[in-house]
Amino acid sequence: MRIAIASILQESNTFSPVYTRYDDFSPVFGREAFDRHQGKLTEMGGFIEVLKKQGVEIIPVCAAWAITANRLLKPDFQKLVDCFVQFLSAAPVDGLLLAMHGAQTAAGEDDVEGHVLSIARKVLGPDKPIVLTLDLHANITRKMVALSTAIVGYKTYPHVDMFETGEKAAGIIVRTLKGELQPKMAFAKLPLIIAAENSQTHRGQMHKLRQMGDELEHTGKVESISLFPTQPWMDIDEMGTSVVAVTNGNAKAARKQANAMAKRLWNARKIFDPKLTSVEDAIDEALKTEGGPIVLAESSDSTGSGSPGDSTGVLKHLVKAPLAEPAAIFLVDPAAVSIAFESGVGSTVTMRIGGAFDKKNSKPVKVTGYVKMLSDGRWTARARGYNTGIVTSMGRSVVLEVGNVYVLIAERSAMTVDPELFRSHGIDPAWCKIVVVKSPNGFRAAYEPIAKKCFVVDTPGVSTANLKNLKWKRIARPIYPLDLDTPDPVLQ
Ligand SMILES: [Zn+2]
Numbered sequence: 070m071r072i073a074i075a076s077i078l079q080e081s082n083t084f085s086p087v088y089t090r091y092d093d094f095s096p097v098f099g100r101e102a103f104d105r106h107q108g109k110l111t112e113m114g115g116f117i118e119v120l121k122k123q124g125v126e127i128i129p130v131c132a133a134w135a136i137t138a139n140r141l142l143k144p145d146f147q148k149l150v151d152c153f154v155q156f157l158s159a160a161p162v163d164g165l166l167l168a169m170h171g172a173q174t175a176a177g178e179d180d181v182e183g184h185v186l187s188i189a190r191k192v193l194g195p196d197k198p199i200v201l202t203l204d205l206h207a208n209i210t211r212k213m214v215a216l217s218t219a220i221v222g223y224k225t226y227p228h229v230d231m232f233e234t235g236e237k238a239a240g241i242i243v244r245t246l247k248g249e250l251q252p253k254m255a256f257a258k259l260p261l262i263i264a265a266e267n268s269q270t271h272r273g274q275m276h277k278l279r280q281m282g283d284e285l286e287h288t289g290k291v292e293s294i295s296l297f298p299t300q301p302w303m304d305i306d307e308m309g310t311s312v313v314a315v316t317n318g319n320a321k322a323a324r325k326q327a328n329a330m331a332k333r334l335w336n337a338r339k340i341f342d343p344k345l346t347s348v349e350d351a352i353d354e355a356l357k358t359e360g361g362p363i364v365l366a367e368s369s370d371s372t373g374s375g376s377p378g379d380s381t382g383v384l385k386h387l388v389k390a391p392l393a394e395p396a397a398i399f400l401v402d403p404a405a406v407s408i409a410f411e412s413g414v415g416s417t418v419t420m421r422i423g424g425a426f427d428k429k430n431s432k433p434v435k436v437t438g439y440v441k442m443l444s445d446g447r448w449t450a451r452a453r454g455y456n457t458g459i460v461t462s463m464g465r466s467v468v469l470e471v472g473n474v475y476v477l478i479a480e481r482s483a484m485t486v487d488p489e490l491f492r493s494h495g496i497d498p499a500w501c502k503i504v505v506v507k508s509p510n511g512f513r514a515a516y517e518p519i520a521k522k523c524f525v526v527d528t529p530g531v532s533t534a535n536l537k538n539l540k541w542k543r544i545a546r547p548i549y550p551l552d553l554d555t556p557d558p559v560l561q
Contacts, residue, residue: 070123070124070125070126070163070243070246071125071126071128071160071161071162071163072120072125072126072127072128072162072163072164072165072166072239072242072243072246073127073128073129073130073157073160073162073164073165073166074102074103074113074116074117074120074127074128074129074130074165074166074167074168075102075129075130075131075132075153075156075157075165075166075167075168076102076106076111076112076113076131076132076133076134076167076168076169077094077131077133077149077153077167077168077169077173077181077185078133078134078135078168078169078170078173078204079093079094079134079135079136079137079138079141079170079173079181080137080170080172080173080204080206080300080373080374080375081137081138081139081140081172081173081174081300081303081375082137082138082139082300082302082303082374082375082376082531082532083139083140083174083302083303083304083305084139084302084304084375084531084532084539084540085137085138085139085302085375085376085377085531086139086377086426086427086428086429086531087138087139087375087377087426087482088138088139088140088141088142089135089138089139089140089141089142089145089175090141090142090145091141091145091148091149093135093136093138094133094134094135094149095133095134095135095462096131096132096133096149096152097131097132097133098129098130098131098132098152098155098156099129099130099131099156099159100129101129101132102129102130102131102132103117103127103129105132105459106132108458109232109456109457109458109459110231110232110453110454110456110457110458111168111231111232111235111456111457111458111459112168112202112231112232112234112235112238113132113168113235114231114232114235114458115231115232115233115234115235115236115237115238115239116166116168116235116236116238116239118232118235118236118239119235119236119239119240119243120166120239120243123239123243125243128159128160128162129156130153130156130157130165131152131153131156133149134456134459136372136373136482136483136484137371137372137373137374137375137376138375138377138482139174139375140174140175140176140178141173141174141175141176141181142175142176143175143176143177145175146175146176146178146181150184150185150188153185153188154188154192157189157192157193158192162193162197163197163198163246164193164197164198164199164200164218164242164245164246165189165193165197165198165199165200166200166202166235166238166239166242167185167186167189167199167200167201167202167217168201168202168235168238169181169182169185169201169202169203169207170182170203170204170206170207171203171204171206171207171208171209171213171222171297172204172206172207172208172299172300172303174303174305179305179306179307180210180212180213180307182201182203182207182210182213183210183212183213183216186199186201186212186213186216186217187212187216189216190216198218198219198242198245198246198252199216199217199218200217200218200219200220200221200238200239200241200242200245201213201217201219201220201221201238202220202221202222202223202234202235202238203220203221203222203223203295203297204222204223204228205222205223205224205225205226205228205270205295205296205297205298206226206265206297206298206299206300207222207297207299207300207311208297208299208300208303208305208307208308208309208311209256209258209297209311209313210307211307214254214256214313217254218242218245218252218254219238219241219242219245219252219254219292219293219315220254220256220295220313220315221234221237221238221241221293221295221315222234222295222296222297222313223295224270224279224282224283224295225270225271225279225454226265226268226269226270226275226510226511227269227271227454227455227486227510227511227512227513227514227515228454228455228511229453229454229455229514230454231454231455231456231457237293241292241293241315250292250317251317251318252292252315252316252317253315253316253317253318253319253320253322253323254313254314254315254323255313255314255320255323255324255326255327255328256311256312256313256314256327257311257312257327257328257330257331257560257561258309258310258311258331258558259309259310259311259331259334259335259558260309260545260547260548260549260555260558261298261309261310261334261335261338261548261549261555262298262299262301262308262309262310262536262548262549262550262551263298263299263301263310263334263338263341264301264341264342264343264509264534264536264550265300265301265343265368265371265374265509265510265532265534266343266344266345266366266368266509266510266525266534267340267341267342267343267344267510268298268341268510269510269513271513273340274337274340274341275296275298275341278296278330278333278334278337279296281330281333282294282295282296282330285326290316290322290326291314291315291316291322291323291326292315292316292317293313293314293315294312294313294314294315294326294327294330295312295313295314296312296330296334297310297311297312297313298310298334298341299311300374301374301532301534301536302374302375302531302532302536302539303544304539304541304542304543304544305543305544306543306544306545307545308544308545308548309545309548310331310334311331312327312328312330312331312334313327314326314327314330324561328560328561331558331560332560335557335558338549338550342550343525343534344525345525345526345527345534345535346524346525346526346527347526347527348365348382348383348386348526348527348528349386350524351363351365351524351526352365352386352387352390352503354522354524355502355503355522355524356390356391356392356502358521358522359521360521361394361500361501361502361503361521362498362499362500362501362502362503362504362516362519362520362521363502363503363504363520363521363522363523363524364503364504364505364506364512364516364520364522364523364524365383365503365504365505365506365523365524365526366505366506366507366508366509366510366512366523366524366525366526367380367382367383367505367506367507367526367528367530368507368508368509368510368525368526368532368533368534369382369430369527369528369529369530369531369532369533369534370382370427370431370507370528370530370532371485371507371508371509371530371532372399372401372482372483372484372485372507372508373484373485373486373507373508373511374508374509374532375531375532376427376507376530376531376532377401377425377426377427377482377531378399378400378401378479378482378483378485378507379400379401379402379423379424379425379426379427379431380423380424380427380430380431380507380528380530381422381423381424381431381432381433381434382430382431382526382528382529382530383398383505383526383528384398384400384422384423384434384474384476384505385423385434387474387503387505388434388436388471388472388474390503392472392473392474392502392503393473393502394473394500394501394502395473395474395475395496395500395501395502396473396474396475396501396502396503396504396505397474397475397477397491397496397498397501397503397504397505398474398475398476398477398504398505399477399478399479399483399485399490399491399505399506399507400422400423400476400477400478400479401425401426401463401478401479401480401481401482401483402422402423402425402478402479403425403464403480403481404425405420405421405422405423405425405467405469405478406464406465406466406467406478406479406480407465408420409440409443409467409469409478410443410465410467412440413440413443414440414441414442414443415439415440416439416440417437417438417439417440418437418438418440418469419435419436419437420435420436421433421434421435421436422434422436422469422476422478427530427531430528430529430530430531431529431530436469436471436476437471438469438470438471438476439469439470440467440468440469441468441469441470441475441495442467442468442494442495443465443466443467444465444466444467444468444493444494445462445465445466446461446462446463446464446465446466446479446480446481446483447460447461447462447463448460448461448463448489448490448493448494449461449489449493450484450487450489451487451489452486452487452488452489452514452515453514453515454486454514454515455484455486455487455511455514456484461483461484461490462481463479463480463481463482463483464479464480464481465479465480466478466479466480466494468494468495468496473502475491475496475501477490477491477494477496484508484511485506485507485508485512486506486508486511486512486514486515486516487515488504488515488516488519491504498516498519499519504516504520509525509532509534536550536551537550537551
């Protein structure tokens with residue numbers, strides 16, 4: 070048995086001022102793709118683990134991951150797809166395991182996953198299994214369901230089960246090829262966007278629904294049931310929350326379970342409405358609280374949600390706050406990094422920082438700071454969950470001390486859900502009074518265990534929880550919560 074494995078992952082935010090390029094994926098092909106993920110807690114890591122145990126010959130195609138931003142530019146998209154085809158066509162295979170996000174767009178293409186699947190189908194033909202893993206924030210399309218044999222999504226948010234999702238998909242494809250499993254898939258789509266801030270799976274409503282899904286899997290009613298509350302910031306036609314169910318040979322049962330779970334999600338929709346705190350109130354609360362750290366989650370500037378990470382919405386208040394203990398914040402601003410590098414370690418600089426990309430939502434803040442550290446911006450994710458073991462390259466970086474505020478400024482965007490971001494630059498969140506993360510919920514996996522309190526703060530930005538503040542043009546209406554009176558959907 071010979072199975073190809075590939076990953077092309079990016080979440081899109083079609084409101085972001087930053088577009089995506091080929092190099093943002095740091096793509097590698099063939100053996101290098103295998104080496105990047107072997108032994109790592111990623112989907113590809115899970116594929117490799119299971120396939121090796123099963124004695125399957127693995128044909129690595131590619132490994133590509135980019136941080137969330139706006140659409141991939143057209144020539145760059147073509148280049149990525151061409152390389153994928155070249156390596157997928159290199160050897161005949163019995164099936165394909167493909168890890169994608171599920172909410173990726175490119176110039177002129179709202180459904181990159183659907184497009185990649187159509188190309189993979191051309192190479193593999195109509196009958197060989199293709200099992201697709203997706204992020205919980207995938208926006209499922211009819212094309213994805215039609216062209217794949219089975220779809221398996223992350224069960225967790227914060228996402229801490231990338232590896233397990235890969236293992237599960239690999240199990241499905243191996244059993245399918247052995248003739249033990251005949252995947253039948255159904256999906257139900259809702260006119261619903263669920264806010265990222267209040268849809269964690271370790272407690273609350275999403276946790277309850279996920280437990281119901283797990284029960285269906287454990288009792289064998291389904292092979293897999295995935296809940297996809299979607300990425301909230303995509304202005305495309307075929308947008309909305311979905312449920313995908315896969316059964317062994319029973320299309321009717323798959324339809325029944327997908328619809329039943331979708332109905333539960335729909336009925337619970339109001340529970341997911343997020344609760345935000347003003348920055349001033351959150352800082353006041355932090356200063357009143359004994360010990361720390363107090364985490365301020367600036368979800369409107371979430372780097373994992375397509376914001377550029379350049380907001381001064383929290384920063385402008387933080388540098389004025391009467392802090393007796395340190396605070397830490399991450400910021401993307403290439404020009405500020407250049408100034409600090411020219412100035413050198415140990416120097417004091419006065420400059421304007423922030424508001425580098427999203428000029429509509431943030432104005433730069435003038436600060437005077439001490440250049441504590443200059444670095445190459447390379448660090449390895451260590452917290453259990455998001456891309457654990459994978460190296461992040463955020464370009465040249467600087468730690469600027471502005472009073473008691475440690476501002477970690479990078480040339481390029483990075484995920485902020487792992488405290489290792491700060492630790493790798495000499496800042497331990499554990500001894501900070503306030504830590505600012507640019508994340509709606511993903512930060513909770515690593516930060517809740519060490520945080521005294523967490524507040525999701527309300528600032529403007531392209532990944533705001535206030536979805537009505539964004540200029541929607543193409544999304545099919547009505548859709549909740551943009552249209553609060555959206556009628557109950559009629560499921561197939
Ligand atoms: Zn996600």
